[in-house]
Amino acid sequence: EAQVTQNPRYLITVTGKKLTVTCSQNMNHEYMSWYRQDPGLGLRQIYYSMNVEVTDKGDVPEGYKVSRKEKRNFPLILESPSPNQTSLYFCASSVLAGDNEQFFGPGTRLTVL
Amino acid sequence: DAKTTQPPSMDCAEGRAANLPCNHSTISGNEYVYWYRQIHSQGPQYIIHGLKNNETNEMASLIITEDRKSSTLILPHATLRDTAVYYCIVYSYNFNKFYFGSGTKLNVKP
Numbered sequence: 001e002a003q004v005t006q007n008p009r010y011l012i013t014v015t016g017k018k019l020t021v022t023c024s025q026n027m028n029h030e031y032m033s034w035y036r037q038d039p040g041l042g043l044r045q046i047y048y049s050m051n052v053e054v055t056d057k058g059d060v061p062e063g064y065k066v067s068r069k070e071k072r073n074f075p076l077i078l079e080s081p082s083p084n085q086t087s088l089y090f091c092a093s094s095v096l097a098g099d100n101e102q103f104f105g106p107g108t109r110l111t112v113l
Numbered sequence: 114d115a116k117t118t119q120p121p122s123m124d125c126a127e128g129r130a131a132n133l134p135c136n137h138s139t140i141s142g143n144e145y146v147y148w149y150r151q152i153h154s155q156g157p158q159y160i161i162h163g164l165k166n167n168e169t170n171e172m173a174s175l176i177i178t179e180d181r182k183s184s185t186l187i188l189p190h191a192t193l194r195d196t197a198v199y200y201c202i203v204y205s206y207n208f209n210k211f212y213f214g215s216g217t218k219l220n221v222k223p
């Protein structure tokens with residue numbers, strides 16, 4: 001089944017404890033992206049990747065890192081999480097950027113205490 | 114600054130057409146309009162997209178005004194399962210970014 005998977009789905013952590021949210025897609029898509037969703041703000045793009053080893057900042061990249069060492073995986077890294085990073089996170093992928101449908105993962109609900 | 118503006122909520126009777134408006138007055142010539150929907154807190158689901166011309170698929174129709182400053186998503190026969198938040202999004206080729214609006218909560222009522 002074609003899908004985007006994220007792990008973990010739920011995470012409660014404490015300020016400053018490094019964490020990684022994994023994202024994997026099995027559709028051989030080149031474009032991958034991370035979003036965060038907060039009440040009243042819709043979805044905001046954190047980082048995106050046009051292809052392997054090519055990543056760039058979205059609208060809200062502060063406090064996050066990403067890497068794209070293989071086409072299928074695009075992990076989101078929070079080196080020192082803070083409470084303002086408490087949010088619902090979505091990973092998405094598409095064949096190419098732009099003129100294509102993005103497939104979204106199920107979401108990761110992160111709480112930073 | 115928000116690229117798109119949508120009403121926060123709308124109601125629609127089951128079986129009737131749902132017309133969801135979106136303003137994107139600052140859209141550039143090579144920026145696409147996308148529509149997605151999100152049911153509860155699930156991952157958003159693609160509906161349709163377009164650049165200049167009106168588009169139709171099995172789910173919906175997208176009507177883009179000639180000046181491209183606004184668009185309307187039409188669900189021809191809304192069902193209860195269409196109750197969701199609908200997002201109008203602008204995609205910028207220049208910046209390879211998707212700009213989500215705040216969305217419209219569509220309530221389909223029996």
